[in-house]
Amino acid sequence: MNIPPSLPARAIAPDVCVAPQLTPEAMAVAAAAGFRSVVNNRPDFEHGPDQPTNAQIEAAALAAGLQYRHLPVAGNYQSPEEIAAFAALLRQLPRPLLAFCRSGARSTRLFSAAQTL
Numbered sequence: 001m002n003i004p005p006s007l008p009a010r011a012i013a014p015d016v017c018v019a020p021q022l023t024p025e026a027m028a029v030a031a032a033a034g035f036r037s038v039v040n041n042r043p044d045f046e047h048g049p050d051q052p053t054n055a056q057i058e059a060a061a062l063a064a065g066l067q068y069r070h071l072p073v074a075g076n077y078q079s080p081e082e083i084a085a086f087a088a089l090l091r092q093l094p095r096p097l098l099a100f101c102r103s104g105a106r107s108t109r110l111f112s113a114a115q116t117l
Contacts (some may be wrong), residue, residue, distance in 0.1 A: 001034045001096050009033075010104065012111055015095035018104040023052055024060035030098050031064035037093035039086070041101040041110060043072035067093050075106050078113065087114035 009017040061068035099107035
């Protein structure tokens with residue numbers, strides 16, 4: 001997969017990438033780059049009103065032909081239930097898959113923890 005410079009994603013597996021906060025406009029870029037699914041791990045308004053909402057990003061993702069799921073988790077702790085839910089999304093959603101949060105770290109931790117299930 002060829003990730004364009006305008007999409008701040010990095011690979012953590014051959015068909016899974018993580019990114020910091022994405023905009024609705026980034027969904028078309030992700031689809032053009034070959035992603036088939038997006039998982040948003042960030043709660044709405046986690047750091048203020050300037051953050052795009054889940055609904056805005058979801059609408060753009062669906063318009064771009066992407067599968068989209070919202071699994072909001074706290075940045076400092078991911079519960080066993082949240083890890084299991086992320087593992088289920090990894091099994092269910094088509095790949096390549098792009099997961100994002102504030103910095104990409106929480107999505108990376110979820111992916112790593114899900115590998116042990």
